[in-house]
Amino acid sequence: MADAERMESAGDEAALRATPLPPGWDEAARLEEDPAVVPDPASVEVPADLRAEIEAHMAKYPDRHSAVLPALGAAQERHGWCSPEAIVQVAAVMQVTPAYLSSVATFYDMLRTEPVGDRYVYVCTSVACHTRNAKAVYDAICEEAREQGLEGVELREFECLGACDMAPMASVDGRYVGPLDVSDAQELVAAVKEDRHVLPGRGLEDSDYRLPWDRPDRPVHRPQGPPETPEGDAA
Amino acid sequence: MSGETRVLLATIDEPDLHTIEVYERLGGYGDRLRKALLQMSPEEVLKELENSGLRGRGGAGFDMGKKASFIPKGDMDKYLCCNADESEPGAFKDRLLMQKNPHLLIEGCIIGAIAAGANKGFIFIRGEYAHQADILDAAVAEAYDKGYLGERILDSAHSFDLVVHRGQGAYICGEEIALLDALEGKRGNPRLKPPFPANQGLYQGPTLINNVETLCCAPLIIEKGGEWFASMGVDKSTGTKIVSVSGNVERPGNYEVELGISCRDLIYGLAGGPPDGRDVKCFFPGGSSAPVLTKEHLDLPYTFEAMSEAGSMLGSGSVIVVDDSVSIVSLALRLAEFYRHESCGKCVPCREGTNWTVKMLERMDAGEATPMDIEVMSQVQTNIIGNCLCVLGDSMAMPVGSMIEHFRDEFEEHIEQARVRRGLEETAAYPSEAPLGAELAAAGESGPA
Ligand SMILES: Cc1cc2nc3c(=O)[nH]c(=O)nc-3n(C[C@H](O)[C@H](O)[C@H](O)COP(=O)(O)O)c2cc1C
Ligand code: SF4
Ligand code: FES
Numbered sequence: 001m002a003d004a005e006r007m008e009s010a011g012d013e014a015a016l017r018a019t020p021l022p023p024g025w026d027e028a029a030r031l032e033e034d035p036a037v038v039p040d041p042a043s044v045e046v047p048a049d050l051r052a053e054i055e056a057h058m059a060k061y062p063d064r065h066s067a068v069l070p071a072l073g074a075a076q077e078r079h080g081w082c083s084p085e086a087i088v089q090v091a092a093v094m095q096v097t098p099a100y101l102s103s104v105a106t107f108y109d110m111l112r113t114e115p116v117g118d119r120y121v122y123v124c125t126s127v128a129c130h131t132r133n134a135k136a137v138y139d140a141i142c143e144e145a146r147e148q149g150l151e152g153v154e155l156r157e158f159e160c161l162g163a164c165d166m167a168p169m170a171s172v173d174g175r176y177v178g179p180l181d182v183s184d185a186q187e188l189v190a191a192v193k194e195d196r197h198v199l200p201g202r203g204l205e206d207s208d209y210r211l212p213w214d215r216p217d218r219p220v221h222r223p224q225g226p227p228e229t230p231e232g233d234a235a
Numbered sequence: 236m237s238g239e240t241r242v243l244l245a246t247i248d249e250p251d252l253h254t255i256e257v258y259e260r261l262g263g264y265g266d267r268l269r270k271a272l273l274q275m276s277p278e279e280v281l282k283e284l285e286n287s288g289l290r291g292r293g294g295a296g297f298d299m300g301k302k303a304s305f306i307p308k309g310d311m312d313k314y315l316c317c318n319a320d321e322s323e324p325g326a327f328k329d330r331l332l333m334q335k336n337p338h339l340l341i342e343g344c345i346i347g348a349i350a351a352g353a354n355k356g357f358i359f360i361r362g363e364y365a366h367q368a369d370i371l372d373a374a375v376a377e378a379y380d381k382g383y384l385g386e387r388i389l390d391s392a393h394s395f396d397l398v399v400h401r402g403q404g405a406y407i408c409g410e411e412i413a414l415l416d417a418l419e420g421k422r423g424n425p426r427l428k429p430p431f432p433a434n435q436g437l438y439q440g441p442t443l444i445n446n447v448e449t450l451c452c453a454p455l456i457i458e459k460g461g462e463w464f465a466s467m468g469v470d471k472s473t474g475t476k477i478v479s480v481s482g483n484v485e486r487p488g489n490y491e492v493e494l495g496i497s498c499r500d501l502i503y504g505l506a507g508g509p510p511d512g513r514d515v516k517c518f519f520p521g522g523s524s525a526p527v528l529t530k531e532h533l534d535l536p537y538t539f540e541a542m543s544e545a546g547s548m549l550g551s552g553s554v555i556v557v558d559d560s561v562s563i564v565s566l567a568l569r570l571a572e573f574y575r576h577e578s579c580g581k582c583v584p585c586r587e588g589t590n591w592t593v594k595m596l597e598r599m600d601a602g603e604a605t606p607m608d609i610e611v612m613s614q615v616q617t618n619i620i621g622n623c624l625c626v627l628g629d630s631m632a633m634p635v636g637s638m639i640e641h642f643r644d645e646f647e648e649h650i651e652q653a654r655v656r657r658g659l660e661e662t663a664a665y666p667s668e669a670p671l672g673a674e675l676a677a678a679g680e681s682g683p684a
Contacts, residue, residue: 060398062312062355062438068420069403073362107422107579109404110362122363127324127523128481128555130569159406159573160324160523161363164481164555165488174365204334205366213486213507216248220239220491223467 036097044092050078054093064094068104072111080118082111109158117154121192122171125157128164132179137168140185150193163204165211176204179212237500240467242475243451244491247335253370255377258338264383267458271346272391275457281350284453286461288473292328293318293409293446294524294551296539299453303350305433306441314442315348315356316418316432317450320402320409322361324523324573325553328477329447331489333360333367336451337374341397343450345383346457348395351443355396358447359414362403371399406577410625411444413579424581425625446551448477468494472538476552480506483513483558492537499533502556509558516559517641521550523570524630526637527557546637563642564649567635568596574631585628588619592635602657604650613639 053074057067071090072082079086082105084098091098105111123138138157145155161176163169169178172192177199180188184199191198201208210216241247251257259265271280285300306313317340321329333340344356360368375397378384386394405423407413413423415437436442452474456464465473472494478501481487485507492501502508502518509515517527520537526547528535535541542549557566575589595612598604616632616639623629639646 063419065420066400066418069362069417070401073401073403104420104422107405108362108402111403125569126573127519127566127570128487130566131482131555131557131561159576160322160326162321162327162330162361164325164327164479164553167481167487171363174363176366211486211488214488218239220241220244222241222245 036099038095038097039088039092041092041095044088046089046093047078050074050089051093054090058094065096067094068096068101069108072101072105076111080112081115082113083115112154117152119152119173119192120154120156120171121173121188122156122158122161124159124161124163124167124169124171126160126164128160129167129169132167133182134168136182137170137180137185140182141170141189144185144189148189148193150189153192166204172198177202178204237496237504238492239490239505240475240493241491242455242467243332243336243339243448243477244489247331252335253337253374255338255374255381258336262458263338263454264342264381267454268342268345268383269389271349271457272389272393277349277352280346280457283456283461284350287452287456287464288461288468288471289449289452289456289464290472290539291446292448292452292476292552294323294522296549299445299449300350302433302445303347303443305431306351306353306443307434308352312355312438312440313351313353314437314440315344315351315353316411316414316437316442316444317344317347317356317358317447318409318411318414318444319358319360319364319447320406320414321364321447321551322406322409322577323551323553324570325479325481325519325555326522326551327479327481328489328552330364330367331477332447332451333364333371337367337371338378339451339454340371340447341374341378341383343453344397345388345393345395346453347443347445347450349393350453351441353443354394356398357418357437358397358399359408359418360399360401361408362401365401368399368401375399405579406573407579407625407627410627412625414444415442422579424579425627427624448552469536469538470540472540472549476537478537479551479553480556481553482518482556483509483515483561484556485510494538495536497533498528498535498537498554501537501554502533506554506556509556513558513560516557516561516563517638518557519547519553519555519634521548522553523555523573523634524548524626525550526633527641529641562649563638563645564596564599567638568593568600570634571596571631574627578627582623582628584619584622585631588615588628589631591615592631599646599650600653602650602653602655604653606647606650608650609639609643609646 054071057070058064061067075086075090076082087098087101091101106113123141125134125138161171163176166178168180169176188198246252246261281303289299290296291299319329348356384397400418402408408417408423410425411432412425417423432442432444434441468474475491476494477489477491479489490505515530517529519525519527520542528545528547532545535545539549571592575593578585578589580586592615595608616636619628619632
């Protein structure tokens with residue numbers, strides 16, 4: 001097979017793939033660019049507060065590279081995603097190559113390598129939530145988001161968020177809400193869209209949060225050990 | 236030994252426990268930390284931890300004191316890392332501890348650092364736990380203010396710095412080598428061991444890595460003695476354990492119990508069992524990485540030993556209960572999708588095996604599989620186990636393998652029903668273009684098999 005022909009059939013195969021290729025895989029490499037260049041700090045403009053935040057992170061570690069994740073997080077917060085601009089800014093402050101930062105950013109779920117919105121709703125549909133109808137909740141939220149025209153929000157299924165006790169649940173910009181029902185979808189989406197407090201009282205961090213079935217007076221044994229324990233009261 | 240026994244959670248419902256004032260009032264830091272710093276030698280602290288029989292609460296169940304004793308002596312930078320990545324489906328105990336009782340963890344880190352001779356520590360917390368990380372940040376600042384962290388703590392010879400480090404979402408960063416790499420600002424890829432972190436860990440220095448709950452036990456062991464801790468639980472499963480119970484039960488939640496409680500007491504007694512009219516189909520005794528057990532295993536004692544004798548494991552102590560309303564194929568598929576997503580991609584058996592398992596399960600669900608595929612899928616699992624750099628691959632292969640083993644009939648039935656359904660759908664979708672369906676109908680048959 002001639003090279004051109006082979007390329008063409010490969011192209012067809014790509015078109016037939018059930019799962020789309022990850023971003024960047026079908027773009028030609030920019031061979032004229034040197035990937036290993038550490039940006040000249042003088043040539044990159046970095047917002048002062050972002051620079052200060054990144055430098056504060058670097059100061060906490062024996063090796064400045066340890067600040068890569070917090071720094072990318074900070075840049076993402078400012079830019080909405082790990083955009084090429086955000087990456088170059090971090091690279092300039094940390095004195096590493098942009099390619100190195102991109103390689104890290106693509107590894108982590110919370111770092112966005114595409115502009116999908118600067119707020120997020122992660123709906124957990126992982127194993128424990130799966131047993132409690134999480135997919136239906138996710139579908140209902142998606143449906144509502146379409147109907148209400150929700151924009152600028154990264155809405156996605158997520159793996160276990162460490163809150164299977166409140167399953168099914170979602171994380172709205174880091175605030176965990178649950179247990180959710182299909183009937184909550186409308187209000188959840190509306191609140192996100194109008195930038196209101198989402199499902200008040202049903203967030204894990206709310207001061208009065210309790211699981212609906214939790215009994216505060218449930219019987220527990222608090223064993224005393226030698227010497228006597230200051231907290232051993234209600235045993 | 237049938238109800239809750241609260242040691243770690245004894246004070247968890249106290250209002251404002253996360254503030255240093257309340258924590259100190261209830262006996263935190265103070266005398267017991269002075270004892271560890273000023274009255275006991277590091278060897279004695281280590282000895283006390285060893286005597287307690289405390290086993291790691293993060294998954295592997297390795298003896299904590301023993302692991303700390305592997306850290307080489309001598310004058311060099313040594314590190315303590317607290318693993319607060321908690322990303323395995325089913326686990327949510329560390330979240331509770333960090334949100335409500337962050338100072339217990341900080342005190343545990345200090346004691347762990349004394350035992351390991353570490354002078355710098357990190358709490359690696361998953362990025363999704365933003366609220367808990369904020370609470371920890373505030374608590375660490377309070378502890379510095381009061382002189383419990385920093386140079387020469389309480390005028391002792393020990394100095395210890397502690398930093399809260401947030402991840403950015405990757406289950407694999409719970410694996411210890413991947414965690415260290417993430418902490419060094421890299422992609423989280425596991426490596427072959429040895430070298431173990433105890434010899435060559437963070438920044439190439441000796442590093443002690445422990446789970447949040449493991450470290451939280453340490454202050455109590457120092458206060459009340461290793462023997463006291465060992466007097467709870469049974470055999471080599473000493474102490475209490477916070478068990479996260481989730482899935483199809485009436486009262487999902489964290490329950491602290493003495494190890495040795497029966498699985499039935501845990502699932503039915505404490506968590507209320509499946510909803511009315513439903514029955515336990517299977518349960519994961521140690522998070523989604525543990526092979527499933529079935530109804531017959533409900534009367535086993537919840538210990539490291541009994542779970543592993545039954546062919547599973549206690550792992551991180553997370554029980555996911557699955558009742559008979561859940562299809563086993565859909566469960567296996569959702570599980571496999573998790574591991575496919577989280578595989579770091581470094582080893583072929585894990586990267587490809589998780590992907591193929593998902594594809595085969597999708598085929599089964601879509602009515603494109605034959606019972607032969609169960610065999611092939613089973614072989615794929617066997618080929619993953621033991622052939623990877625870390626146990627993430629095994630963590631899919633073992634539970635999926637156990638589902639095939641316990642529920643082969645249901646797999647076969649599912650495949651058959653899906654095939655029939657698919658046949659009927661195709662006949663209905665293309666009535667005029669489906670000569671086969673039409674012919675069959677004419678012949679009085681129910682549709683293509
Ligand atoms: C894929 C994978 C994920 C893991 N995730 C966690 C985790 O989230 N938290 C944790 O404490 N241990 C986790 N572990 C276990 C750690 O590698 C390590 O054994 C543990 O943190 C040691 O602490 P321990 O001895 O106190 O249990 C994971 C292991 C693997 C292979
Ligand atoms: S087993 Fe999977 S997750 Fe672990 S190192 Fe290999 S590819 Fe990565
Ligand atoms: S499975 Fe959804 S929070 Fe754990």
